[in-house]
Amino acid sequence: MDLDDPAQQLPAVPVGGAKRGRSDIPGGRRKQRVSMADVARLAGVSSQTVSRVANGYPGVIGTTREQVLAAMRELGYRPNSAARALRYGQFNTIGVILFNLASTGNSHTVEAIATYAATEGYAITLIPIDVPTQDNVLGAFTRMGELAVDAVIVIMEIHLLDAGTVALPPGVHVVVVDSDAGDRYSVVDTDQAEGARLAVRHLLDLGHRTVWHVTGPETSYASQRRAQAWRLCLEEAGRSVPAPLHGDWSAESGYVAGLALADEPDCTAVFASNDQMALGLLRAFHDRGRSVPADISVVGFDDIPDAACFIPPLTTVHQDFAEVGRRCVQGVLQQIREGGAGSPGTDLVPTRLVVRASTAPPSR
Amino acid sequence: MDLDDPAQQLPAVPVGGAKRGRSDIPGGRRKQRVSMADVARLAGVSSQTVSRVANGYPGVIGTTREQVLAAMRELGYRPNSAARALRYGQFNTIGVILFNLASTGNSHTVEAIATYAATEGYAITLIPIDVPTQDNVLGAFTRMGELAVDAVIVIMEIHLLDAGTVALPPGVHVVVVDSDAGDRYSVVDTDQAEGARLAVRHLLDLGHRTVWHVTGPETSYASQRRAQAWRLCLEEAGRSVPAPLHGDWSAESGYVAGLALADEPDCTAVFASNDQMALGLLRAFHDRGRSVPADISVVGFDDIPDAACFIPPLTTVHQDFAEVGRRCVQGVLQQIREGGAGSPGTDLVPTRLVVRASTAPPSR
DNA sequence: GACGACCTTGTTTACGTAAACATTATCCTT
DNA sequence: AAGGATAATGTTTACGTAAACAAGGTCGTC
Numbered sequence: 001m002d003l004d005d006p007a008q009q010l011p012a013v014p015v016g017g018a019k020r021g022r023s024d025i026p027g028g029r030r031k032q033r034v035s036m037a038d039v040a041r042l043a044g045v046s047s048q049t050v051s052r053v054a055n056g057y058p059g060v061i062g063t064t065r066e067q068v069l070a071a072m073r074e075l076g077y078r079p080n081s082a083a084r085a086l087r088y089g090q091f092n093t094i095g096v097i098l099f100n101l102a103s104t105g106n107s108h109t110v111e112a113i114a115t116y117a118a119t120e121g122y123a124i125t126l127i128p129i130d131v132p133t134q135d136n137v138l139g140a141f142t143r144m145g146e147l148a149v150d151a152v153i154v155i156m157e158i159h160l161l162d163a164g165t166v167a168l169p170p171g172v173h174v175v176v177v178d179s180d181a182g183d184r185y186s187v188v189d190t191d192q193a194e195g196a197r198l199a200v201r202h203l204l205d206l207g208h209r210t211v212w213h214v215t216g217p218e219t220s221y222a223s224q225r226r227a228q229a230w231r232l233c234l235e236e237a238g239r240s241v242p243a244p245l246h247g248d249w250s251a252e253s254g255y256v257a258g259l260a261l262a263d264e265p266d267c268t269a270v271f272a273s274n275d276q277m278a279l280g281l282l283r284a285f286h287d288r289g290r291s292v293p294a295d296i297s298v299v300g301f302d303d304i305p306d307a308a309c310f311i312p313p314l315t316t317v318h319q320d321f322a323e324v325g326r327r328c329v330q331g332v333l334q335q336i337r338e339g340g341a342g343s344p345g346t347d348l349v350p351t352r353l354v355v356r357a358s359t360a361p362p363s364r
Numbered sequence: 365m366d367l368d369d370p371a372q373q374l375p376a377v378p379v380g381g382a383k384r385g386r387s388d389i390p391g392g393r394r395k396q397r398v399s400m401a402d403v404a405r406l407a408g409v410s411s412q413t414v415s416r417v418a419n420g421y422p423g424v425i426g427t428t429r430e431q432v433l434a435a436m437r438e439l440g441y442r443p444n445s446a447a448r449a450l451r452y453g454q455f456n457t458i459g460v461i462l463f464n465l466a467s468t469g470n471s472h473t474v475e476a477i478a479t480y481a482a483t484e485g486y487a488i489t490l491i492p493i494d495v496p497t498q499d500n501v502l503g504a505f506t507r508m509g510e511l512a513v514d515a516v517i518v519i520m521e522i523h524l525l526d527a528g529t530v531a532l533p534p535g536v537h538v539v540v541v542d543s544d545a546g547d548r549y550s551v552v553d554t555d556q557a558e559g560a561r562l563a564v565r566h567l568l569d570l571g572h573r574t575v576w577h578v579t580g581p582e583t584s585y586a587s588q589r590r591a592q593a594w595r596l597c598l599e600e601a602g603r604s605v606p607a608p609l610h611g612d613w614s615a616e617s618g619y620v621a622g623l624a625l626a627d628e629p630d631c632t633a634v635f636a637s638n639d640q641m642a643l644g645l646l647r648a649f650h651d652r653g654r655s656v657p658a659d660i661s662v663v664g665f666d667d668i669p670d671a672a673c674f675i676p677p678l679t680t681v682h683q684d685f686a687e688v689g690r691r692c693v694q695g696v697l698q699q700i701r702e703g704g705a706g707s708p709g710t711d712l713v714p715t716r717l718v719v720r721a722s723t724a725p726p727s728r
Numbered sequence: 729g730a731c732g733a734c735c736t737t738g739t740t741t742a743c744g745t746a747a748a749c750a751t752t753a754t755c756c757t758t
Numbered sequence: 759a760a761g762g763a764t765a766a767t768g769t770t771t772a773c774g775t776a777a778a779c780a781a782g783g784t785c786g787t788c
Contacts, residue, residue, distance in 0.1 A: 035745085036745065036746095045767075046767065047745080048747095059767085061767090064766080081511055082450040082455060082744075083446075083450050083745045084746085085745095086446040086743090086774065086775090089397065091446065102471050102472050102475050107466050108466050110465060111465035111492060114490045115494055118492065123489050123511055125488065148455075280673045306643055306670070308615065309615035309643050313647075397774085399774055400776095401774080410738045412737075413736090443775080446773085446775095447743090447775045447776090448774080450742095450743050450744065451742085451774080453743075729788100731788090733785090734786100735784075736783075739780070743774105746772095747771090748772105749770075749771095750767100750769070753766075754763105756762090756763080756764090
């Protein structure tokens, strides 16, 4: 209790000056964080005892514990996680690097990650990359390295990573989503190929001679995988493979593709690489007077909630974003707990086909 | 900070064997962290000199600086933000509490917040609340208090907060989005009332006798404001006010509302409280053979990217989510820098009407 | 040539927490 | 009742960083 060391005298005027312009605002001296030492002083115990109470250790007698708790309440004590992190060397925080939060899939995945991480006692730190240049990606990793995170989940078109010049800092636990870097990192992803196969097979089974395809942006690994599976599936069935049309995920690009497809007399079935582009297709076909599904069948990918209210309601491939998020968190937590890097490999989350009203047998 | 940050050059580290290497210390914890002391030892200087180099302070002679930088590179030094935070008393992190990340508006807002915060050197820590009970909200604030965040942005239906039992911990810088707590907190929000007025006036100006309305969930403040403004606008124009229909933001609920409205012979114009529900309306009217906009005009709210590809393309109220996010960050940063609590008040971000093809003069 | 101004680098210290170790109080056993 | 085991609490220290202060060195000026 003889805390008459110089530290005790600081509360009066905390080194007025320096750069940070805080300090004596009449309204609040609250910027002074309450530390364990403050609680200890009020409770008449050592700060170590406060620590024990705070962490629920046994070996603190009831009366003492009560005093400490009372002092905590009175002062409004909150543990300082910076000090805690410094002490323990970990932060209970997972960093998430991603390119585009506003996209349907990513926001769902992030939400699932955040929710599941929360149940495990981890918080999420978000670092967005506005433009996916190598510099920006590198900068994000640098920031993550400096930031207090125990692990990193990367959600993005990962070609940049694969280029080799951009590597994750060694010693950082990492799980990657939407990537083919499975040979080097632990990867979690929707089973894009299976999903695309489901879509194509569904259309072929309905009797369509072949299936046209509208891709996502070339830089997208997911788009590539879907396109690849589409092609393979057609080839396996011995069907002709029409030249794919290229979109950029937006409904607008789907509309443009749709206008082109509407002029193809042979085209009776289209598989769009996501639901937004499928929406564009529907509008284009509507504008050109081609009826869906009577004249042309359309299948999307993602199963966004709106898809059920498209005109007509869209047949699409359902992605389980929540499961992807969960497995990401599980993956990094396992790495953290085991202390090693994640074993490379790809963990595929299954998809399922949701049949609605945009598909039907061809009319001839 | 410095663009010539040595840390950026380190990725050349051989990753090859890293993954097998686990922790080479048997049973020991991974503690690989390179500290300033390590760098100092290698460079043959004091750790303070390393600190000066790392922070770009002047007063370090060229040769010494070079030695230090070389040592940093060799060891792969990264500053430890926990220690930094402990030292400075701040983390350069903004906490974001939100209820539903996957909703269109929120994900855009969060992305804008994260992006803008990044340019200011702040990272974002996300705490989602899966079910908005008072307990969960309180828990989130507690977690935030323990996490070392410098400020908090709250994005949610904020009625719970207003209930009084849930209050933000005093002394935390906070900005609230989508709330009417402007008398107590600093609030940033889209100008819901103006947006709704734009929508209603547009329809009245086209010649519609009155405008029907599909609301969002009752718990949503934004929905309430839009409904309120809709009602007021009609009353001011001396028009009759039809009973509003209640949705829950989902396209499905809009569809249900649309089926009901399709049977109202007087109904020639509908204002939906968001674009998703407007989509549901479009489908319902299509299913019932009521042509949009010939028979019924529809206006939405949000201007999601897909709205331009609805059938027909949707007239809607554009929200500037990026601006909302920017002002949130500006608000908390100002509080952090000035050290005070934010001045209560509401900062409204303007909207604008985007006229597309879902509105037209009434046919009779 | 001596003194001081200035420039560069080193040393001490504090930030808040908690493990490791040290000390005192308490109770049980023989 | 002495001895020792055990329980309760206190003291020291380290975590990584950087401000404050101290010390050594260089140079210019008179």
